[in-house]
Structure formats: C-alpha cells, structure tokens
Amino acid sequence: IRMNGKDMQRLTFGDYTHTVSLSPEANYFLTTYSNVATPTKIALIDTRTKSQKEIADSKGPEFDQYQLAKTDLLRTKSSDGLFDLPFTITWPANYDRSKKYPVLISIYGGPNAGTVTDGWKGLQPQWYAKEGMIQVSMDHRGSGHFGKVGQNYMYKDLGDWELKDYTDVVKWLEANANVDPAKVCITGFSYGGYMTCMALTKAADVFTHGMAGGSVADWSLYDTHYTERFMGTKQDNAEGYKTSSVFPYINNYKGMLQIVHGNMDDNVHLQNSIQIIAALEDAKKDFEFMIYPGGRHGWGNLPARSAHFNNLKTKFIYRYLLEKPVPKEILQ
Numbered sequence: 001i002r003m004n005g006k007d008m009q010r011l012t013f014g015d016y017t018h019t020v021s022l023s024p025e026a027n028y029f030l031t032t033y034s035n036v037a038t039p040t041k042i043a044l045i046d047t048r049t050k051s052q053k054e055i056a057d058s059k060g061p062e063f064d065q066y067q068l069a070k071t072d073l074l075r076t077k078s079s080d081g082l083f084d085l086p087f088t089i090t091w092p093a094n095y096d097r098s099k100k101y102p103v104l105i106s107i108y109g110g111p112n113a114g115t116v117t118d119g120w121k122g123l124q125p126q127w128y129a130k131e132g133m134i135q136v137s138m139d140h141r142g143s144g145h146f147g148k149v150g151q152n153y154m155y156k157d158l159g160d161w162e163l164k165d166y167t168d169v170v171k172w173l174e175a176n177a178n179v180d181p182a183k184v185c186i187t188g189f190s191y192g193g194y195m196t197c198m199a200l201t202k203a204a205d206v207f208t209h210g211m212a213g214g215s216v217a218d219w220s221l222y223d224t225h226y227t228e229r230f231m232g233t234k235q236d237n238a239e240g241y242k243t244s245s246v247f248p249y250i251n252n253y254k255g256m257l258q259i260v261h262g263n264m265d266d267n268v269h270l271q272n273s274i275q276i277i278a279a280l281e282d283a284k285k286d287f288e289f290m291i292y293p294g295g296r297h298g299w300g301n302l303p304a305r306s307a308h309f310n311n312l313k314t315k316f317i318y319r320y321l322l323e324k325p326v327p328k329e330i331l332q
Contacts, residue, residue, distance in 0.1 A: 011029070011045060011047055011050060012031055012033070012045070013045075013052065014033070015035060015118065016033040016034060016035050016038065016118070016119075017033065017034060017035060017117050017118050017119040018031045018032070018033045019031065019032045019033070026047060027046065027047055027048065028044060028045065028046055028047060029044075029045050029047060030042060030043070030044055030045075030055075031043050031045060034119045034120035035073075035118045035119060035120065036071040036072065036073050036088060036118055036119065036120065036121065037070075037071070038059075038120060039057070039058045039059040039063070039120050040058045040119075040120050041054060041056065041057045041058065041059075042054070042055050042056035042057075043055060058120075067093070068123075068126055069090055069091055069092060069093045069095075069125070069126055069129030069130070070090070070091050071088055071089065071090045071091075071121055071125070072088065072089050072091070073086065073087075073088050073116070073118050074086070074087055074088075074089060075087070076168060076169055076172040077168075078141060078164075078165055078168050079164065079167075079168050082141070083141045083146055083150060083165070085138065085139065085140065085141070085165050085168060085169055086114075086116045086138070086139050086145060087116060087136055087137060087138035087139070087169050088116055088121070088136065088137045088138075089134060089135070089136050089173075089177065090121065090125040090128075090129055090134070090135040090136075091129065091134065091177075092129050092130075092131075092132045092133060092134060093126075093129045093130045093132075097178055099178060100178055100179070100180035101132060101133060101134045101177075101178055101179060101180060101183075102132075102133050102134070102179075102180055102183035102184075102185065102321035102322065103133070103134040103135070103136055103170075103173060103177075103179045103180070103183065103184055103185065104128065104133055104134070104135050104136070104185050104187065104317065104321065105136045105137070105138060105166075105170075105184070105185065105186045105187070106135070106136070106137050106187055106188065106192075107137070107138060107139075107166070107186060107187075107188045107192050107195055107196075108188055108189075108190075108191055108192045108195075109140065109143070109162050109166075109188060109191050109192055109194070109195035110190075110191035110192075111142050111143075111144075111151050111154050111158075111230055112142070112143070112144040112151055113143060113144065113191070114139040114143035114144045114145055115137050115139060115143075116137050116138065116139045116143075116145070127330065128317070131322055132322065133317075133321060133322060134173070134177060134179060136169070136173065138166060138169045139165075140161060140162045140164075140165035140166060141153055141161055141165055142154040142161060142162065154230060155230060156230070156231055156232055156237045156240040157240055157243070157244065158219065158230055158231060158240075158244045159194065159195065159198045159202070159243075159244045160243065160244070162195055162198075163195070163198055163199060163202055163203045166186075166195075166199065166203070167203055167206050170184055170206050170207070171206075181208075182208055183208060183209065183320070183321050184206060184207050184208050184209070185207075185208070185209035185210065185211070185317070185320070185321055186199045186200075186207050186209075186210050186211075187210065187211040187212070187313070188212065188213070189212075189213035189214050189298070190213070190214045190215070190216070190267070190268060190297065191216065192212075192213075193212040193213045193214050193215030193216070193268075194212075194215050194216040194217070194246070196210040196211065196212035196215065196257070197210070197212050197215050197217065197246045197257065197259075197276060198246060198249070200212075200253055200255050200257045201246055201249035201250055201252050201253045202246075202249040202252065204249075204252040204253055204254050204255060205252075207255065208255040208256070209255050209256050209257075209316075209320050209321065210255065210256075210257045210258065211257075211258045211260075211313055211316055212257060212258065212259050212260070213260045213261070213309075214260075214261055214262065214265055214267070214268045214297050214298065215246075215259065215261070215268065215272055215273055215276065216268055216272055217245065217246045217247070217272040217273065217275050217276045218241070218244075218245040218246065218247060218272070218275070219231050219241055219244055219245065220234055220241055220245075221269065221271060221272050221275075222268065222272075223267075231244065246276055246279075247275070247276075247279055250276075250279045250280060250282075250283050250285070251283055253280065253283070253285050254285075256286065256287065256288070256320055257280075257287045257288070258287070258288040258289075258290070258312070258313075258316050259273050259276060259277065259287060259288065259289045259290070260273075260289075260290045260291070260292065260309065260312070261273040261291055261292070261295075262291075262292045262294070262295025262296050262297065262298070262299055263291050263292065263293055263294070263295065264294060264295060264296050265295065265296050265297045266296060266297070267296070267297035268297060270291075273289070277289055288316070290309075290312055292305045292308075292309065293305075307332035310332055311331050311332055314326060314330060314331065
C-alpha cells in the first residue's frame with residue numbers, strides 16, 4: 001500500500017491466517033499459515049512476482065490415517081442484530097444429533113483481545129472430542145473483530161456486553177449443536193477468569209460450570225493504568241464500577257465454580273479471589289478453591305504446580321461434564 005493509502009495489494013494467499021516474517025530488503029517474506037481445517041504450513045513468497053514456494057508442512061504422511069473430529073469457524077447474529085459473533089467449534093467424534101453433549105467454552109474476553117482465529121488448533125482438542133465433548137472458543141463485539149465500533153460498548157461498562165454476546169452464542173449452541181443446557185462450562189484466566197466468575201453469577205441461568213484462574217473480582221482492586229482506560233475513575237463512574245463487579249450477583253450463583261490463584265500474583269492480587277470466596281461463603285454457596293504457593297499471574301515456571309493445575313482442570317471436566325472416571329494415562 002502507498003503512503004497515501006492507495007494501490008493496496010494483497011501479498012498472501014488463500015483463506016488462511018498468516019503470520020509473516022519479512023526479509024531485510026523486503027523482497028521476500030516467510031508466511032506461517034493455516035486455517036481450522038489445514039495444519040500449519042510455511043511458504044516463501046516473492047513480494048515482486050507473488051510467486052510462492054512451500055518449504056514446510058506440519059502434516060506428516062500418517063495424518064490421513066486418522067479420523068479426526070471436525071473444527072468449524074462459524075458466526076451467529078447478536079440478539080440486537082448488529083454483530084456477527086465469531087466462534088470456533090470442535091465437534092465430538094462420531095457426533096450424533098440425537099444426543100445432548102456437554103460443552104467446554106474457552107474465553108479471554110478483554111477489550112480488543114479476541115481469541116477466535118481461522119487457524120489450526122492442533123491435536124489437543126481431539127482427546128475431548130473422542131470423549132464426547134463439544135469445545136468452543138468465542139468472541140464478543142468488543143474483542144477487536146469489529147474495531148472501535150464494537151469496543152465502544154465496553155466503555156465504562158466492562159463485563160456486560162461480553163456476557164450478552166456470549167449468551168447469544170450459547171443459545172445458538174443449544175439450538176443448533178445439541179449442547180446440554182445443564183452442562184455449559186466456561187473457563188478463562190485473568191480477564192477470562194473475571195468473565196468466568198461473571199458468567200457463573202450474573203449469567204447463572206446460562207452458564208452452569210466454570211474454571212476461573214487469576215480472576216479480577218472488582219475493578220477497584222485492579223491497577224489504574226488499565227482500569228481507568230476503560231472504566232474512568234470510580235468517582236466519575238460509580239454505577240459502572242458497581243455493575244462491573246462480581247459481588248452484586250453472588251446470590252445468583254447456583255452452579256459449580258473452580259477458583260485458582262497464585263499467592264504471589266502481583267498483577268491480579270490474591271485479594272480478588274479471596275473476596276469472591278468470602279462472598280460465596282457468606283451466601284452459603286458451594287465452590288472449589290486451589291491456591292498455588294509461589295505462583296504469580298500464572299505458574300508455568302513451576303513444573304510441579306503446573307502439572308497439578310492441569311490435573312485439577314482435567315478432574316473437574318471428568319467429574320462434572322463427562323461424569324466418568326479420569327483415565328490415568330492423561331494425568332501428569
């Protein structure tokens with residue numbers, strides 16, 4: 001594209017998600033590309049002639065010997081008719097429309113921080129597809145797919161439109177994908193943990209189970225450089241801070257929420273989860289809680305903690321969604 005915005009040309013190809021690495025002279029670039037149906041490949045592109053040469057393919061010769069569960073990238077209209085909300089869905093192996101299936105929904109949810117892409121998801125979803133579970137990733141109007149127009153809805157009102165749009169996707173899943181409304185599980189970390197807690201409280205009639213990690217509970221507990229960018233100050237937006245908090249909706253809670261936090265988290269302080277736990281206890285609600293000593297905003301540098309965390313989530317999924325014993329071979 002020229003500096004005046006004219007003569008824009010596409011240099012990549014096909015219906016793929018591309019990640020580009022440009023050569024020093026900008027005569028060539030490498031693209032790592034895929035979509036939900038195509039395992040990752042790498043190609044070398046000449047920027048002058050647009051000629052391309054494939055140089056790597058992660059799809060080995062054994063790939064076609066396996067019957068893999070299908071992943072689709074779909075959209076559904078928001079309830080106000082303004083946005084086509086994107087989501088990916090990995091169907092259970094041997095999907096049967098006469099059956100109802102549990103669903104595991106993975107989200108992040110922050111402003112301009114979408115998670116849905118038309119890219120290869122790897123083979124990890126195949127295990128739970130074999131076990132008979134639908135797996136979904138979804139985004140809302142403020143996730144970045146719709147630019148500032150979508151993000152404006154979140155200004156001074158975090159947690160509201162995200163839930164409304166997520167609910168619209170779940171309604172589509174229940175109507176069109178045979179999702180069991182008694183087994184709708186949502187999971188996320190950080191902002192995703194916040195949205196998971198909001199889903200199990202403010203939207204408790206829709207979301208029945210949740211796994212929340214490193215969760216924000218109330219925006220007055222989070223750092224001002226991020227919070228005030230979207231929420232303004234508490235003095236100027238008292239009502240917004242109230243309605244964006246988990247606490248006004250605690251009494252709605254009726255499902256099962258797993259809460260985890262690192263005790264040394266210097267990003268989302270532990271006080272967030274502690275205050276959620278106190279409120280749930282005061283309301284005589286049942287939940288699960290696990291603290292990770294030495295963990296900060298994540299504990300990937302602590303192998304034993306990470307293994308325990310992965311096993312914790314796996315056991316939750318088998319107990320509440322699949323309702324059968326955990327195969328020992330998948331525990332770490």
